[in-house]
Amino acid sequence: MIDHLQEINLIAPWFFPLWVGLTGACIGSFLNVCIYRIPQGRSVVTPRSHCGCGTMIAWYDNIPVLSWFLLRGRARCCGRPFSFRYPAIELLTAALFVACWRLFPPGQAFAGAVLCCIVICAHFIDHDHMIIPDVFTLGGAAVGVLLSLLLPSLHGHTHEIWLVAGLRSGVDAVLGVFIGSALILWVALFAEVLLKKEAMGFGDVKYLGALGAFVGWQGAVFGLFGGAILGCIWFIGAYGWQKLTGRASPVALPAETPEGQPAELGFGVHVPFGPMLGLAALIYFFWAHRMVDAYFAELALLL
Template identity: 80%
Template sequence: MTSELQAISEQFPWFFPLWAGIFGACIGSFLNVCIYRIPKNESVVSPPSHCGCGQRIAWYDNLPVLSWFILRGKARCCGRPFSFRYPAIELLTAALFVACWLLFPPGKAVAGAVLCSLVICAHFIDHDHMIIPDAFTIGGAAVGLLLSFLLPALHGQLHELWFIAGMRALLDSVLGLFVGSALVLWIALFAEVILRKEAMGFGDVKYLGALGAFVGWQGAVFGMFGGAMLGCGWFIAAYAWQKITGKKSPVALPAETPEGQPAELGLGVHVPFGPMLGLAALIYFFWAHRWVDPYFFELKLLF
């Protein structure tokens, strides 16, 4: 079976990436449902997709990416506009699935696709509601642990005995879970003492733990500090844009006062940190692990 798949890949190198993209777009359509319904505690299965007017959306009007362009961004039943974010998320998911397939062996590619789906959902829910539901933190951690055991290539564990490789990968996953959550928790506690107010939500603590279950302790450390650097860079750019133009940045994250009221960007306001953590984790997973892991290995040799 493996030789047949390899032969197909050699003869038609576009075949599997194409199907990875199609599958990713379909998953992206489902992620749109999760992003919209889960914060409202609604089922992601029932009722089926429907328009804001209540009319059920036909299957031919619910094709990933294509339907938005065919309908020109408007519902067939009532003409209501649909946000471009729906096909954008489907395209993003498709692109990340293709990248996983092209860059990694099959086992790690499958686990990477799950990680990308987790990050996309958490990113947009945190952006919209400034929360990360337990389905993507506690649930994400459980899935990360399970996939680490079943697909040990996720953590680079290769052994002639699958069980041994799986146990080693599971250990890496557990270590990433605890290092990630503990790192954010202690930073949040110290910041709270210094600032005398809550500096970081507990959802971020659980979320980085879940990411660590996928990317290991090195990825969790990179995710924390890389996310902080991304957050600082975004904040400076968005704040400067706001001051110069008098308008919010077109890619601005929502901001709230400590009391939960909407606020302009500035010192002392809350902005979601989850999107930065997730983006940093994906940067590590796809690229930065090539130089981050050797750095930590060299650092370990010093002690």
């Protein structure tokens, strides 16, 4: 069986990446449903997808990516526009799935694809509602630990007996959950004392723990500080754009007062931090893990 698959890959090296990309686009379509319905407490299974006018969307008008372009961004039934964000999320999911396939062994690639799905959903829900539902935080942490036990390659344990490697990988995941969530919780508590107001939502605490289950404690530490750096860079750029043009930045995140009222971007308002945590975790997973892990290994030797 493996020889047959390798032969297919040699004859048509584009076949498996194409299949993975199409699978990612289809899953991205489902993620759009999750992003829209889960914050409303609605089922992601029923009813079928329907237009804002109430008409059920036919299967041929619900083909990932393609249907949006064929319909020119408008519903067939009533002509009302629907956001480009839908095909963008499908394309993003497809691209991340292909990246996982190309960069990692199968087990780690599968776990990475699950991580990408969690990050995409959490990113857009936090952007839209400034919340991260427990299904992606507590549920994400549980899934991350389970995948770590079953797929030891997620945490780099590939040269041991499977059971031993799974246990070591599971320990790495649990450490990632507790160190990640504890670290951001202490940062939030100190910031609250200094600023005399809530500085970070508890959803971010649980979310970093969930990310830590996939990227380990090193990735969780990188996620916190990397997310803070990304947030500062974004804030400086978006705030500067707002001051220079008098308009919100095209990549602006929503902002609200401590009382929950919409507000212009500025100091003292709340903005979602989850997108920055998720982006930093993906940077670690796809690219920075070798450098970061080597840094912590050197630090451990010095101590």
